[in-house]
Amino acid sequence: MTVGDAALAGTSLGGADAEFGPGRLPGLDDLGAVEGRHVLVRVDFNVPLDQGRVADDLRIEESLATIRRLRHAGARMVLMSHLGRPEGAVVESLRLAPVAQRLSELLGDEVAVATDVVGDSARRMVEGLGDGHLGLLENLRFEAGEEANDDTFADALAGLGQAYVNDAFGAAHRAHASVVGVPARLRPAVAGELLRAEVEVLSRLLASPERPFVAILGGAKVSDKLGVISNLLERVDRLIVGGAMAFTFLAARGYDVGTSRVEEDRLDDVRDLLARAEDAGVEVHLPIDVAVADHFAEDADRREVPADAMPDGWMGLDIGPDTISRYAAAIGDAGTVLWNGPMGVFEWDAFSAGTNGVARAVAACDGFTVIGGGDSAAAVRKAGLAAQVSHVSTGGGASLEFLEGVDLPGVAALAQQD
């Protein structure tokens, strides 16, 4: 049976949506017959652990579509992932056994687990796999060769399989052995369901967004998001700014922003962006009122003030109620929304109203809505609104780089088929 078997067609995330996807990116349908073959599958199981247990299994769940299809097709799956930052050494608390345990519970199936990455244990595990069975290699980053994309290590990894699937969108911006080294050595090399869906959605945002296209950018640092804003600027109709970075924008416009976080060395970049936005006819929305605190603490004294009347010695930690209404109105009729970065310190209830208000507006919007960014995604989930959003991206850094217009090494490695 091939993975692309007609009986499985309904499980494909590609198909009808393919017109906006990158035609060159091969998927599971291009894998051919996999029954009885060892298929190396790069997944992103970089999950939070708490006392030896998986504290949040979202990333494991996101990989199940690919795993189930391959299992159904009879592949012998060799799963591989990194976890945390062991930096080339064995760190007991970063072993993947708890992840294998959780995956096994989710699948209702046994998951073999190796205690090394490419050593005796890994080889024994691979040899012991039957058709439709799966095993997990030990944490890739226990080997220094992973992050260094070392030839010997990549050879050894590639030697464990006869085909390669990358479903780790969250690692696609890293030129590591399991991301670029293996597909350079092993064909066929294709994208799994999650990676394909991510690339299709993000490509659609850049290439053919329904209008009006509204980008909402927030979060901690304007320096993290300048590349994205710059790449989106000529594509969007409206740019909505919140979070700490809004204060660098306000400061660039000459406002006095008290002790709010301002990146002084980025003021000129922001002025350039504002000038480009004006030339391009992009509506830029900045806060008209803000919630300020007398110091950076959850229980600080809190006030709501106009953005042009921020008191000396106070810092802005959220957008204010009038801004929330305006932003919600600018989001309401959008054909496409991209949201990256919370509107305030949403981790604290007192400063979460802006983020929650924007989350509700995005959820209520009938257009194509996408959340990128780890904290924004967490905020939408915390508000219980994730199901009302078209797509919540799983890759923080990877989605940012994609939206900056950077070619992701992990995607390029699959697209360049000989």
Ligand code: ADP
């Ligand atoms: P994402 O992960 O969605 O890309 P970022 O990592 O850029 O978002 O930013 C999220 C962080 O920004 C949160 O921890 C939040 O507390 C912080 N933040 C948002 N607004 C402010 C603000 N006004 N002052 C300080 N920190 C802020």
Ligand code: MG
């Ligand atoms: Mg973040």
